[in-house]
Amino acid sequence: MTENEAPMNEKKSLNRRRRPVIDCDIHNNIPSAKTLHPYLSERWRNQLEMVGTPSRIGSAVPRGMPYAARSDAWPPSGKIPGSDLAFMQEQLLDRWNIEYGVLNCLSFQDMLNAEQNAALARAANDWQIDAWLEPESRLRASMLVAFEDGELAAEEIERLGDTRGFVQILLLARTVEPLGRRRYWKIYEAAVRHDLPIGIHFGGVGVGPITSVGRPSYYIEDHGGMSGTFQTQVTSLVCEGVFEHFPTLKIVLIEGGFAWLAPLMWRLDRAWKMLREEVPYLKRPPSEYIREHFWISTQPAEEPPKQEYFQQLLDHINADEKLMFATDYPHWDFDSPDHALPNNLNPDLKWRIMAENARALYQL
C-alpha cells in the first residue's frame, strides 16, 4: 500500500517489470446525478429530480464517501473517486499493470421502487458501455439489476446478457430475503442461460437490523459482520437446492473474506447428516455444492497468525481454481497486487489467483 505514494516517474517504470494481473473488484462511480439523464426516459428523469433514489434504510453503519475512498483516490478533475476513467487508468490500470479489471458499480441496487430501480440499473448499464467499456478495452463490467424483483432483473439480463463487456450479474450481500428463496430464481435462470456468474458483493441494507440480534454500534462490527451475511447466503443457496435446479450456476463472493468458508462447510455437512430428510432434494453434502459452485475474491483476506494456516485456508476453498485477486479500488481497504498474498506462496498457485482463475471464469 505504501507504493501508492511513489512519485509519478517512478510509477511509470514500475509497471513495465510487473506481470499483468486481473482485478475482480474495481468500483466505478457515477459522477453526478445528471450523468444518467441521457439514458433515462422523461418519467424516470422527473422521478430522479423529484425524489432522488429512495432506498431502504436499515441499521447498516455505512462508510460512505468520502470515508470509503482512499484519500489519494480523488482525481485532480474534482470528480468523486472512481468516476474519472483517465485517473483510474493512471492510478490503477497502468500503475499496477492490470490486464483486465471487473467493474462493480455499487449504485441503484437496493431501492424501494422496483421499477425505478430497474430503469436506473438499465441506464447505468448503458452508461457503463459508453463511459467505461467502449473507451477502455481492459475493463469489463458487472451488470446492475433490480435484484429484489426477479422478473425485472431477468429482463435486464435478457436485454444485455450477450453484450460484450458484461461478465457478471451484480447483487449485494444484504438482501430482503435469503438468496436461496424462489423470488430470486429467475435471476439464476437468466444468468445460466447467458453463462454469466452471479457476483455477490459486500454491502446492502437488508430488511431490518443487520444482525440477527439487532443493530450494532460500530462500523467495525458492520465490516466484520458482513462475513456473517455471506455465510447466511451460502447456506440458503445450498439448502434451498438452487444448485440442483441450476447445476451450471456460478456464484462469486466478493469482499466477504473466505476463512469462514471451511468451518461453514464442516458445520453444514454435520447438520446435513442429521437433517437431510428436511432437504431431500440435496443429493450431496453441502460442502460439495460449495466447492463446485462458489468462487471467491481475495480482498479482504483474513490474516491468520501462521503462514501454514493461510495455506490451509487456500486448500479448503480450492484456491487453485476458485480464488481470484481483487483490489477493491478506490476503497479505503485497497489491496495492492504486491501485498494481497503472502510472499512465499507457490508461484503457480499465486498466478492462478492473480490472473488465471478469473480469466477462466470470466472467459477473458
Added chain:
Amino acid sequence: MTENEAPMNEKKSLNRRRRPVIDCDIHNNIPSAKTLHPYLSERWRNQLEMVGTPSRIGSAVPRGMPYAARSDAWPPSGKIPGSDLAFMQEQLLDRWNIEYGVLNCLSFQDMLNAEQNAALARAANDWQIDAWLEPESRLRASMLVAFEDGELAAEEIERLGDTRGFVQILLLARTVEPLGRRRYWKIYEAAVRHDLPIGIHFGGVGVGPITSVGRPSYYIEDHGGMSGTFQTQVTSLVCEGVFEHFPTLKIVLIEGGFAWLAPLMWRLDRAWKMLREEVPYLKRPPSEYIREHFWISTQPAEEPPKQEYFQQLLDHINADEKLMFATDYPHWDFDSPDHALPNNLNPDLKWRIMAENARALYQL
C-alpha cells in the same frame, strides 16, 4: 450414540469402568404449567392462567418438543423429557458417570413482559433449588434472568448470586440488541461481583428476522446459522469494550460450535488494525480479548475432514483451558462422552476438555 440403546443391565456395568466427566449443558424442563405455582405470587399465578407466557415471535425455525428430544428421552413416568430427575439420573448421570452436570433450563428467557419474565425466572430458580439442586448433589444450575432488562436481571443475580448450586447466568444467543450494548452491562456488573460466568446458549428469538437478510426456510439454516449469531455477539462484546470495563468477566458459548472462532479473530484483528480509532478504548487486538474471556462447550463440534484440522481448531481456541464437554441431554443432537472428541486426542488435553476445564471455571 448407539450405546443409548444398550439394555439396562449392561448400562449398570458400563458406568463403573468410566472415568467421570463433567457435562456443561443438560436441559431440565418444567414438567407442567402448574409446577411453578407454589413459587409465584397470586398476581403472577393469575397472569400465567390468563395469558400464559407470551414471548416475542420472530422468524426462528424452532424445533420444539417432541422433535427436539431424543426419542428415548421420554421418561416412563409420562413426563416430558428432562423433567424427571430419577430418569435423568439413570439415563444420563449414572449411565455416563457424570461427576457434575450444569443445568440450563431454557424457559422464560425471551418474554415481552419484563416483570412477568423476572417473576417467572425467580420462580424457576427457586424451583430448581428444590427440585434439582437439593435432591442431587451432582447437579449445578444456570440462573435464569430476565436478560432483556439489565436491572431486573441484576436484581435476581444479587438475590441468588451466592446461593450454592448456581454456577452461571444464562442468556440465549438471540437477543434484542447485540450483547455488548450498555442495556446489558448491569448483568455483567452483577455477574462479576459474584464471580459467575455468563453462559450464552443456542436459541432465542431476537428482534425480527433471524438473519441479516430475512427469514430462512429450513431448520437446517436456523441450526447452521446460530453460529452467525454467536459471531455477532462475540464481535459486539469485544468491540463495545465490555472486557475493558469488566476485566474479570467470563463468557461461555454453549452449543454454538467453535470452528468459526479463529477466522473471526483473524478478521477482527485485521479490521482493528485499520479501524482502531473508532474503538479507542480497546487496548489490545480483539483476538486477545477473545482468547482470555471466552469459554466454549463442545456440543456441537464441527467435524473437519482431517484430524490435523481438528487439532488446530483446538489450538486456535486454547482448548486446553477453554473447551468444555457438553452432552446437550436430552436433545436430539446429544453427544455422548465416547463420541464427542476424536479417539486419538492427547489424553491430557482430552481430560481437560472432558472435566478439568469446567471444574476450574465453575469451581466444582
